[in-house]
Amino acid sequence: MARRIRIPLLIDILEVDDAASIDAINQDPRLDRAYGRTGPLFNRMLAARLMRVFRLDGALFPTMLGRTDAARASAQAALAARLQETPVPDLADDDAMVAYVRGAAAREKAGPALQRLVGRLFDPAFTPAEGEAQRLWDAAIRFDAAARSPNPLRWLQQALFGTLHADRNILAGAVGRDPMAIHAIGIALHNIMKSLDRLRECHDDPVRRFALDGRSAAIAALAAPDAVLRQAKAVADVPGGSLTPGTLVQLKLADAAERRLDPAIAFQSPSWNACPAAGFVARLLAAIWIKARAKDEQP
Numbered sequence: 001m002a003r004r005i006r007i008p009l010l011i012d013i014l015e016v017d018d019a020a021s022i023d024a025i026n027q028d029p030r031l032d033r034a035y036g037r038t039g040p041l042f043n044r045m046l047a048a049r050l051m052r053v054f055r056l057d058g059a060l061f062p063t064m065l066g067r068t069d070a071a072r073a074s075a076q077a078a079l080a081a082r083l084q085e086t087p088v089p090d091l092a093d094d095d096a097m098v099a100y101v102r103g104a105a106a107r108e109k110a111g112p113a114l115q116r117l118v119g120r121l122f123d124p125a126f127t128p129a130e131g132e133a134q135r136l137w138d139a140a141i142r143f144d145a146a147a148r149s150p151n152p153l154r155w156l157q158q159a160l161f162g163t164l165h166a167d168r169n170i171l172a173g174a175v176g177r178d179p180m181a182i183h184a185i186g187i188a189l190h191n192i193m194k195s196l197d198r199l200r201e202c203h204d205d206p207v208r209r210f211a212l213d214g215r216s217a218a219i220a221a222l223a224a225p226d227a228v229l230r231q232a233k234a235v236a237d238v239p240g241g242s243l244t245p246g247t248l249v250q251l252k253l254a255d256a257a258e259r260r261l262d263p264a265i266a267f268q269s270p271s272w273n274a275c276p277a278a279g280f281v282a283r284l285l286a287a288i289w290i291k292a293r294a295k296d297e298q299p
């Protein structure tokens, strides 16, 4: 299904939420995510803001870089190859993520444990002490929420008080100011956390608790990003409408992935923008589920 929000000179956004249209638009070279300041007023403001928020020391986060950016593609391939070889760390019996899925620990405990695990994928010495771990997790929650806000009044508030930049700096300081690692511990890990929320719901339900093995639990619980954004670089007729330069298109991955229960949609696996952590995340969710289930008695 497609929805168009268009007020001449002010805003022009197309939303699509079915897998076929998402795929067609994502593969169309006339659309990209290297956002320029074109189109109506709100579109230009949003594009400029994203380029400010997801940038550090002049370097853009990987999810802001264009489809043909060779350095982006090689960093994506290098991370994918490295994570392919990375085993999921052994999970202790009292691991906070496992306890959270079993309904025996709070989200506030599981979040920092997950962040530590993701941070260590980039720096094996990433071991913040308890107080610092809490500060980093809180910064990740605020940074993600602030970055996703579509409300220009909140943008103004964040600019005036510098809160978003402060949280980005807290995260940056923990991972050597590497934009890919900040993306991982500040943005991407919220998709894993949301997947843990769903594993917890599965565990809470006696039918699903005993019906799902590790792989099927990981598929059932996997949470995709709500949406990813593309910008029309030229006039283009695409599923859902005709675009002019600057039209923004929201590819609503979560809706599409949930309808099909398809990890390839959630991770954009066969595409130029494929998530390099796909295999690792799937193995991690399965391992957490198996560990959480280990103490359950069969009915």
Ligand code: HEM
Binding pocket: 033, 062, 063, 072, 073, 076, 079, 118, 121, 180, 183, 184, 188, 189, 191, 192, 195, 222, 223, 224, 225, 228, 229, 253, 265, 266, 267, 268, 272, 273, 274, 275, 276, 277, 281
């Ligand atoms: C449930 C967990 C996750 C899901 C569903 C997910 C999904 C995605 C999706 C859909 C994209 C494409 C974004 C776009 O099209 O603009 C993406 C990109 C990316 N993801 Fe993930 N992700 C997850 C976790 C992670 C983790 C834990 C890491 C790091 C360890 C990571 C690293 C990246 C990177 C670096 C990119 C940019 C790739 C590029 O285009 O160069 N992701 N992810």
